[in-house]
Amino acid sequence: MLKATIGVLVGFVIWFVAATLGNLIVRALIPTYGAAEALLAFTLPMLLARLIVGFFSSLVAGFACSYVARQRQSRTAIYVLALIMLVFFLPVHYKLLAKFPIWYHVVFLGTLAPLIILGGTLRGRLQTEAVNAP
Numbered sequence: 001m002l003k004a005t006i007g008v009l010v011g012f013v014i015w016f017v018a019a020t021l022g023n024l025i026v027r028a029l030i031p032t033y034g035a036a037e038a039l040l041a042f043t044l045p046m047l048l049a050r051l052i053v054g055f056f057s058s059l060v061a062g063f064a065c066s067y068v069a070r071q072r073q074s075r076t077a078i079y080v081l082a083l084i085m086l087v088f089f090l091p092v093h094y095k096l097l098a099k100f101p102i103w104y105h106v107v108f109l110g111t112l113a114p115l116i117i118l119g120g121t122l123r124g125r126l127q128t129e130a131v132n133a134p
Contacts, residue, residue: 003068003069003070003077004069004074004076004077004080005077006068006069007064007065007066007067007068007069007070007074007077007081008065008069008077008080008081008084010064010065010068011061011062011064011065011068011077011078011081011116012061012081012084012085014057014060014061014064014065015057015058015060015061015085015116016057018053018056018057018060018061019053019054019057022052022053022056022057023050023053025053026046026049026050026053029049030045030046030049033046033049040096040099040100042100047100047101047104050104051104051107051108054108054111054112055111055115058085058111058112058115058116058119059115059116059118059119059122060119061081061085061116061119062078062081062082062115062116062117062118062119062120062121062122062123063119063120063122063123064119065077065078065081065116065119065120066078066119066120066121066123067123074120074123075120077120078116078117078119078120078121079117081116081120082112082113082114082116082117083113085112085113085116086109086112086113089108089109089112090109093105093108093109
């Protein structure tokens with residue numbers, strides 16, 4: 001139980017660390033991104049870049065959660081993390097509803113939990129393959 005709890009906490013923190021690093025990369029790759037970010041006036045490529053950062057952050061968070069939680073408890077921990085992240089981001093996106101196109105909210109929120117679960121599942125599969133390797 002302790003490993004699962006720590007796994008959820010690590011996954012939560014890792015999501016934001018990965019998102020921050022991804023955001024810094026986007027700022028470096030798209031020179032006008034910083035100014036657009038201050039006004040929340042993103043172009044389509046900027047919105048897509050933000051979604052890609054979110055996708056990557058979700059995968060990494062699920063992977064990290066599963067890694068820390070280990071075998072038996074990792075599935076539960078991953079689902080708990082996915083639920084916590086969704087509950088965390090629902091009010092954020094509700095407040096930003098008028099600032100972004102509706103499709104952006106739908107894609108972000110609709111892929112958040114599945115990508116966290118996928119990241120955790122990938123870690124489990126990689127571990128199983130490593131154990132079963134000749």
